[in-house]
Amino acid sequence: MKILVADDEFFARKAIVQMIQDWDASTLVIEAEDGTAALKIIDEEVPDLLITDIRMPGMDGIQLAAHIRKNHPSILVTIISGYDDFTYAREAIQYKVENYLLKPVDRQELTPLLKQLKERVADRQETSLEFAMSACFYEEAGRNLPALEAALGSRNYESHTMVFLHHPSQYRELTTIAKEVFLRNNLQTFIMTDKFQPQLLIAWIRSKTASGQGLHDSVHSLCDRINRKLTGITGESCAAIGISSALTDLRQLDVSLKEAKLAALQSFVHGHGKTVRIEHIGNVYHYDAALIQEWTGVFNQKAINHQVTEMAGMIRSWLADSAKKQFSVHMVQDSLAAAVNMINTLIGRSNSETASSYIEQRNLFEFTSIHEAGEDLIAKLSTVIEQLKRSEAKRDIVQDIKDFVEANYKNRIVLDDLAKHRYFVDPSYLSRLFKRKCGMGFTQYLLSVRMDKAKKLLESTSYHLPIATVASEVGFNDYSYFIQMYRKVYGATPGKSRSEKNPKNY
Incomplete structure (x- = not known):
């Protein structure tokens, strides 16, 4: 004072x-x-x-x-x-x-x-420090830096930001234990609740002397000690603990908080309240893009076939492997995002009744464990798939395909593409279903529609289009192939067919 x-x-x-x-x-x-x-x-x-x-x-x-x-x-x-x-x-x-x-x-x-x-x-200083620290954590540090340096001092000593994910009932004990451990180790300490997620406790520490440099390794052990004490008192450890890289410039407080949160997310994915430093991501925990692509491809196929049990099993297995095989948090988030996107694609391609059930990808910190996050996603996708099944039972897919062909016969249409990207069903199943209901295969049906459109254009008295233009208008890029198919269907070339229908024009 x-x-x-x-x-x-x-x-x-x-x-x-x-x-x-x-x-x-x-x-x-x-x-x-x-x-x-x-x-x-x-x-x-x-x-x-x-x-x-x-x-x-x-x-x-x-x-x-x-x-x-x-x-x-x-x-x-x-x-x-x-x-x-x-x-x-x-x-x-x-x-x-x-x-x-x-x-x-x-x-x-x-x-x-x-x-x-x-x-x-002391109360005023604490309030002033909390305001300045919060402003630097979440806003532009520049204009808030003078107030923060006035409260903390402008010494460029090494500091770290930590994030503890805890149960709300543990807040008081965790805060008390953290302050006690840090102060006992002669560390300048600031502790606050996260502005957006109250289940996150933020701790910032800095050495009080220049000789206290090199905190990096000891911070990890201090966090582990805090967690052990908390477990001894409450019977439950923190769900996650993350540590930022070393910081000497207070203008980088916002960066250090993001690092600590990301490290805490990695800790959360790994499970058991394991303390994780930001340097571990990429060094200890890896990202395998090829594996995600492979997993996503299989998951999407299961989704297309509405195989809820298999999809649930894939999610549970993937999250279990995340800890065992030390997947990075980015890898886990990307895979979950791919699963959510696939389900939302299914919803978007269905009718408006189920479109109201879009799944939002929730922040993992909202859950008490990665297992709970997985089960929440499984429950939602199960609900969505059931809605889709009921919706598809009421819809005549074959008639929808016919309507689609009628509107898009000029363009390239492949049944496999429709099955995978429009109706999300197995292509061979859709092919069998179409043939059973129409009495002909899809390729033959598409050809018949195009030939019918071509014949009408050729026989029209309103305008006289070149045969090559007619071919293009009904979806044929190859003029010779169009002539061949037309003769096969009608027994005559397009030119002869036109001359027989409109002899005065020849």
């Missing part, structure tokens, strides 16, 4: 200074011999507390209180006055002066007041 004592009476001022130092030798005490000197110190040093005589040359205590109220409202003010000045001292009430001491100042009155004011200063 920093205290300014302003009094033009030399011995009275020295007596107060001595009483303060006797009370707490660590307190920084600054002296001012009159109001003018006090004003300069207030603006330059911004003390936590001003103890001022009410009457001084240059500027009196009331004027100092008014200046502080306007320019430095965080400074606490205590006025010293004699009995004759009490009425005048009451004017200080309008400037939020709450404490008064009578001359001569008595040690038994000053000491309890100092203790009380020290607690108030």
Whole structure:
């Protein structure tokens, strides 16, 4: 705490200074011999507390209180006055002066007041630090940095940010244990709840001395110690613990928080509250793009065939392997995103009734374990597949294919593509179903539609299109092949067919 004592009476001022130092030798005490000197110190040093005589040359205590109220409202003010000045001292009430001491100042009155004011200063500093730290964690650090450095000091000592995922009932015990462990190791400590996810406890620590550099390895062991103590008291460990890389620039606090959260997500995926440093991702935990692609391909095929049991088994097996085979959190998130996207694609291609059931990919921190996250996804996809089955039972897929062909016969149409990307069913099943209901295969049906359209264009009296243009209009890029197919279907070439229908044009 920093205290300014302003009094033009030399011995009275020295007596107060001595009483303060006797009370707490660590307190920084600054002296001012009159109001003018006090004003300069207030603006330059911004003390936590001003103890001022009410009457001084240059500027009196009331004027100092008014200046502080306007320019430095965080400074606490205590006025010293004699009995004759009490009425005048009451004017200080309008400037939020709450404490008064009578001359001569008595040690038994000053000491309890100092203790009380020290607690108030500590509370204000903590509030100010929390505001500045939160602003630097979540916003632009530049404009908030001066306030943070004022609260923490601008020393470029090594620091780390940690994130603890815990059960709400563990908050108080976890906070107490973390503060105790860090402070016992002579570390500057700040602890707060995450702004967006209250189940995350954020801890920032920094060495108090230059000799404390090289915290990197010890931070890991300190987190493990906190977790063991928490387990001993509550019977349950943290669900995840993540540690950022070493930081010396407070302007990078937002980066360090993101790193700590990512490391905590990796810890969450691994399970059992294992402490993870951000450096572990990529070094210990790996990403295999080929494996994700293979898994996604099989999963999508199961989804196309509505094989809920097999899909659920794949998700459970994949998440179990994530810990055993040390998949990176990015790999796990990408695979879950692929599963969610596939289910949402199925929903989007169905009717509007099921489209209201789109699955949202939830933040993993919302769950107590990766197993719970997997079961939540399985439950949702089971519901969606059941909805899709009911929807498809009411829909005539073959008629839908006919309607699609009628609208798109000019374009390239392949039944396998329709099965995989439009109806999400097995291509061989769709082929058999179409032939059974139509009495002909899909390729033959598509050809018959195109030939019918071509014949109508050729026989039209409204306009006389070149045969090559007719071929293109009904989906044929190969003119010779069009002639061949037309002759096969109608027993004559397109030109002959046209001349027979419209002999006057030839």
